[in-house]
Amino acid sequence: MTARPDSAPDSLPQTTQKAARPGVRSRPDLQRSGSRPPDADAPRKARRHGSASRTPSSGRAEIAAERVASLIAAAEPGARLGTKEELRTLCEVSVGTFNEALRLLQSRGLVTVKPGPGGGLFSAEQSPMVRLGNSVLALDAQAADVANAVRIRDALDPLLIEDALWHASPADIAGLRFQIEAMEQAVGAEDSVAFVHANWRLHAAIAAISPNALLSSLYSSLLELIESHTLSVLPTSEQPLGEYIAHRHTLHRDLVDALDRRDRDAALRLIREHNTSLQATE
Template identity: 60%
Template sequence: MTEDRSTDAPALRRADWGQAGGASRAEAAADLVAELASRVSPGTRLGTKDELRARCGVSVGTFNETLRLLQTRGVVTVQRGPGGGLFAAEQTPMAKLAHSVLALDASQADVTQALRIRNALEPLLWQDALWHASPADIRDLRLHLERMDAAVEAGDDDAFVRANWRLHARVAEITPNTLLCSLYAALLELVERHALAVRPQPGVSLAQHIHDRCRLHAALVDTLEKRDRETLMRLVAEHDTTTAADAE
């Protein structure tokens, strides 16, 4: 691979985004691949999935999450078949927009504003999912619900919130609107990195709160399967009760 230094490299690395420390293994692997992509011309082959996974030193499951992060950020494209693999992506306006969101300061004000905008996009995502969700999409969403259920049973609020975010990210993947998906995913990632606490409503225990939120999300997925728009919109309105510290 030859380096292309004729233009400024795009801000593909977390260090360029103002990212705080404490990255997960998937995020660290995404940084490594993004570093490779930032040094070459768009369209350059970075390697096969197995080659890059071995280079990152992570499991298959972790690298699948890494690949999801890279594709959401517009860092790589994937080509199948002979000669395929991961390729450095052209930095489209949508990818640059996502990078701009991720470059925001990690201050409480930024997280609060990101959450407010994310919540405003929720009805659009769920409406698109209502009309475009396939049986395979519904199956995937139910797998995420199972992880949320397991976290509730274990009383693990951090695991619950992370499983919740993965469900929302999967809902965003259903929309055919790539701009909506890209912007929402970038906002979700910003919130996810800097808002981990679960804050119940006054007078409600933490255990009851995450149980209720799990049931609400299960009902949302049920409405997608039934194509029940009226119930979906009511549940989406009920869902939008979050704060920056309760980013579900």
């Protein structure tokens, strides 16, 4: 059997080697066994070593958020900190990383963003509060608008539940259960903000089931208004927040179960219990 050319040892006599084609320079530094030259992997190794030494994106976002927070600590409430681009340049991070840092700052109620001329990032003023069941939403502004939006949302819930009872497909129910799982994870992590956002995503998914485009669009707009102004979720003195969100998770899980089995009486009873009876806090 004739050995394959790529496995021939380097010690073969020159007469057994194939002659180089005319016009093609030989590469004595490349062994016939197919191995790479000693420095061929150097750039790849350097890239690996470089990437290992880099700070993860989430870590850079946290550092940028802390840097902006230090500016906020030295500023008056409501003071303008600068444009997003000015602060991003100051923090020396990418646009994506700074946007992540900005989300962290907003979730902590430290900054507000105002568009248009003279806009930018501002240190947060004292947050207006709106009661949501046994929790309180801390808002960046427009407490009355948010309170009204949630009242209207609560009034529209039974209409959307009726539509979901008739029109929810198995795929729709699976999507609702996915959000229920996200709510359960937030309960386990005692993360009230993540819980509320998963809750709103669940209701958006229920609204998307409706064939009534006007109703679905109106409901989604109300959710967007509420979510865009919410900075954090705080407990009331009446019930620990962890207990409250655990109860709300159970209620929403039972609601999805009722939709799955087309149990109209149970679904409408649960959505009435779901009503948060919003009122502004003093």
